[in-house]
Amino acid sequence: MKKILIITGCAAMVVAAVSCSNVRREEGRAYMPDMSYSRAYETYASTEALDKAGVFYNARPVEGTIARGDMAAYPYKNDSAGYVMSANVKNPLDPAVVDMKEAERLYLVNCGICHGTKLDGNGPLWKGGDGPFPNAPRNLLTDPVVANMAEGTMFHSVTYGKNTMGSYASQLNTKQRWMVIAYVKMKQGQGKTTAAPAAAVADSAKATTTGK
Amino acid sequence: MILCKPIGQRLTVLFLSLFVSIFSVSAQDAAAGKTLFMSKCAACHNVFKDGTGPALMGLEERHKWADHNELLKWVNNPSAYMAGDAYTQGLKTKFGSLMTAFGDITLKDVDDVVAYINDEVAKKAKGPVAAPGDTPAATDSSNQNAIIFGVISLVLAIIALILMQVNSNLKKMSDDVEGILRPEPVPFYRNKVYIAMAAIVFFIVGGFLVTKGAIGLGRQTNYQPEQPIYYSHKVHAGINQINCLYCHGSAMESKSATIPSVNVCMNCHKAIQSYEKGPKLYTEDGKEIDGTAEIQKLYTYAGFDPKNAAQWDPSAAKPIQWIKIHNLPDHVYFNHSQHVNAGKVQCQSCHGEITAMDEVKQVNELSMGWCVNCHRQTKVNFNYSDSTGNQFYSIYEKFHNDIKSGKMDSVTVKDIGGLECQKCHY
Numbered sequence: 226m227k228k229i230l231i232i233t234g235c236a237a238m239v240v241a242a243v244s245c246s247n248v249r250r251e252e253g254r255a256y257m258p259d260m261s262y263s264r265a266y267e268t269y270a271s272t273e274a275l276d277k278a279g280v281f282y283n284a285r286p287v288e289g290t291i292a293r294g295d296m297a298a299y300p301y302k303n304d305s306a307g308y309v310m311s312a313n314v315k316n317p318l319d320p321a322v323v324d325m326k327e328a329e330r331l332y333l334v335n336c337g338i339c340h341g342t343k344l345d346g347n348g349p350l351w352k353g354g355d356g357p358f359p360n361a362p363r364n365l366l367t368d369p370v371v372a373n374m375a376e377g378t379m380f381h382s383v384t385y386g387k388n389t390m391g392s393y394a395s396q397l398n399t400k401q402r403w404m405v406i407a408y409v410k411m412k413q414g415q416g417k418t419t420a421a422p423a424a425a426v427a428d429s430a431k432a433t434t435t436g437k
Numbered sequence: 438m439i440l441c442k443p444i445g446q447r448l449t450v451l452f453l454s455l456f457v458s459i460f461s462v463s464a465q466d467a468a469a470g471k472t473l474f475m476s477k478c479a480a481c482h483n484v485f486k487d488g489t490g491p492a493l494m495g496l497e498e499r500h501k502w503a504d505h506n507e508l509l510k511w512v513n514n515p516s517a518y519m520a521g522d523a524y525t526q527g528l529k530t531k532f533g534s535l536m537t538a539f540g541d542i543t544l545k546d547v548d549d550v551v552a553y554i555n556d557e558v559a560k561k562a563k564g565p566v567a568a569p570g571d572t573p574a575a576t577d578s579s580n581q582n583a584i585i586f587g588v589i590s591l592v593l594a595i596i597a598l599i600l601m602q603v604n605s606n607l608k609k610m611s612d613d614v615e616g617i618l619r620p621e622p623v624p625f626y627r628n629k630v631y632i633a634m635a636a637i638v639f640f641i642v643g644g645f646l647v648t649k650g651a652i653g654l655g656r657q658t659n660y661q662p663e664q665p666i667y668y669s670h671k672v673h674a675g676i677n678q679i680n681c682l683y684c685h686g687s688a689m690e691s692k693s694a695t696i697p698s699v700n701v702c703m704n705c706h707k708a709i710q711s712y713e714k715g716p717k718l719y720t721e722d723g724k725e726i727d728g729t730a731e732i733q734k735l736y737t738y739a740g741f742d743p744k745n746a747a748q749w750d751p752s753a754a755k756p757i758q759w760i761k762i763h764n765l766p767d768h769v770y771f772n773h774s775q776h777v778n779a780g781k782v783q784c785q786s787c788h789g790e791i792t793a794m795d796e797v798k799q800v801n802e803l804s805m806g807w808c809v810n811c812h813r814q815t816k817v818n819f820n821y822s823d824s825t826g827n828q829f830y831s832i833y834e835k836f837h838n839d840i841k842s843g844k845m846d847s848v849t850v851k852d853i854g855g856l857e858c859q860k861c862h863y
Contacts, residue, residue, distance in 0.1 A: 235591075238587075247580060247659075248721040248722055249657075249659045249660050249661055249798070250661065250662055251660075252657050252660050252662070252764070253653070253654070253655070253656070253657055253660070254654055254655070255654060255655040255766070256651075256654035256655045260766060260767060260768050261655055261766040261767055261768075262766075262767060263767040264767075268692070268693040269693065269696055269761065271758075333680070334680045334682045334683055334686070335683060335686075337680075338677075338678070338679050338680065338683060349677055349678040349679075350677055350679075350705065350709075353475075354475065354479070355714070356677070356714070357677065357709050357712075357713070357714050357715070358705065358708055358709060359483040359485075359486045359488055359709065359710075360479060360480055360481060360482070360483055360488040360489065360708060361475060361479030361480050362480070363480055368480075370537070386704075388481060388488075388489040388534075389488055389489055389707060389708040390704070391700065391703055391704030391705070391707055392700060392704070392751070393704070395698050395700045395701060396683070396686050396701060397686075
């Protein structure tokens with residue numbers, strides 16, 4: 226009788242030691258749960274209870290409202306007509322006033338991953354064809370399509386996505402998107418002045434005559 | 438003999454150069470084609486996968502493209518070609534947009550690009566280049582060590598028990614021989630010394646475990662839940678160098694760091710539809726993961742059909758219910774922007790080496806002692822007068838004066854109120 230007890234005891238211990246995994250999949254218990262878990266709705270908390278109670282909630286801003294510090298929404302829709310119209314939209318930010326350091330940071334975080342830190346279209350996701358991305362990102366400095374693109378069209382593409390590029394409206398607000406475009410245009414301008422100063426002068430002359 | 442050698446040499450040189458030139462013609466074609474493909478075509482086309490435009494593999498077997506003159510006409514002026522051609526009209530409806538015209542492409546360019554495409558297809562048919570095989574994560578050696586140590590100590594304990602038994606038996610025998618009369622020995626479970634020792638050990642061990650358990654209540658060190666999709670931070674933030682703020686951008690601007698919406702995932706995964714180039718993936722329990730199947734899970738949430746990418750409606754996507762790992766109790770206030778934007782603290786300081794984790798786990802205990810310790814030690818970047826300093830702290834005039842006069846050499850978070858109760862509890 227005693228022997229059986231000892232043997233089963235030992236066996237149970239061995240089983241417990243073997244089956245013990247040190248991957249912690251459970252979050253554990255809380256001390257005083259009423260102080261640990263918020264009764265109010267917190268960011269990213271489930272809103273299923275609201276649905277059940279019949280309260281309308283869709284986590285979207287009311288249409289026509291503008292967040293503090295942001296700018297008025299872009300007027301055109303995501304269709305081919307909107308794409309054509311976008312060419313006439315001018316950057317509402319004055320490039321001289323834009324905080325280029327912050328704009329560069331936004332570019333490096335959000336765009337550099339594909340279009341490259343040097344805007345050469347060779348970011349870590351492409352890596353000259355060795356990265357996971359199947360299509361080459363545009364070289365923002367030399368690709369004829371992008372180098373001559375109107376800033377409004379750029380904004381349209383960044384807002385709604387174009388070809389394999391997705392929409393960045395959920396990552397960058399209107400003002401940040403215009404800042405990034407001001408940064409890209411500044412870099413393109415630098416490229417042009419070193420390559421062909423005359424063309425840049427002609428371009429800017431055209432811009433001043435057409436703008437207003 | 439003297440003449441023979443130079444002639445022989447010349448002949449070999451001649452043959453060699455002939456040999457090289459024959460082979461270099463085709464090689465050059467593909468190489469030139471590669472340069473052309475990368476600069477002009479790759480933005481929309483991939484050899485093996487549909488992108489903005491169709492995959493170009495097996496191009497010559499489709500439509501009339503075996504005739505490169507037809508192909509040239511199409512590439513030079515797609516809209517004119519499409520007017521009288523049903524096949525390319527069908528392509529336009531399938532992919533949603535018409536190909537850009539490349540007026541400067543010549544017949545030689547078309548030959549080169551097609552040579553490059555066929556070259557790539559042939560390379561792939563030869564079999565995939567052996568990828569550096571990743572061995573599964575070493576099963577926890579510490580766990581195995583614990584078992585070994587346990588077994589050894591169990592064996593030793595049994596031996597000790599047997600020896601004690603032998604010892605007492607021998608003593609009894611020698612006592613019998615010498616004729617010393619001793620009272621019948623008490624069994625160990627009634628021996629008061631043993632009972633007292635066991636009680637002390639029980640209180641020490643029990644007290645330690647109870648205290649440890651009580652402190653651990655509500656703390657989640659090493660918490661590593663299984664997420665609805667196996668998302669590897671190692672692959673995304675480590676190997677592919679995606680910035681933390683690409684997905685968690687509002688760590689700069691608000692209390693919570695963003696949990697990315699499906700749209701953010703789809704920014705890249707609209708195009709990256711399979712997991713091919715990275716190392717093999719394993720869960721923490723050692724189960725192998727098929728990366729492509731995990732991307733398919735994302736498509737289910739997004740309502741995205743890879744075969745019909747142009748028709749995707751992002752507004753129909755359903756949120757992925759990721760499980761939050763780093764939780765603080767409700768009576769603690771923590772703000773990401775205060776630390777990331779104002780304090781310029783790196784994400785890794787609190788979250789650990791995220792770029793090396795396949796499945797994220799909580800590395801630090803996120804206890805009050807841990808917070809306070811960091812607030813005591815961390816120096817604030819105070820020299821705001823030069824460009825490297827942090828403008829956020831420009832209002833602390835007294836400290837700036839003290840630094841200037843040499844009274845203080847640095848300012849820690851504690852000095853600017855980092856230990857006040859109300860900063861985090863209110």
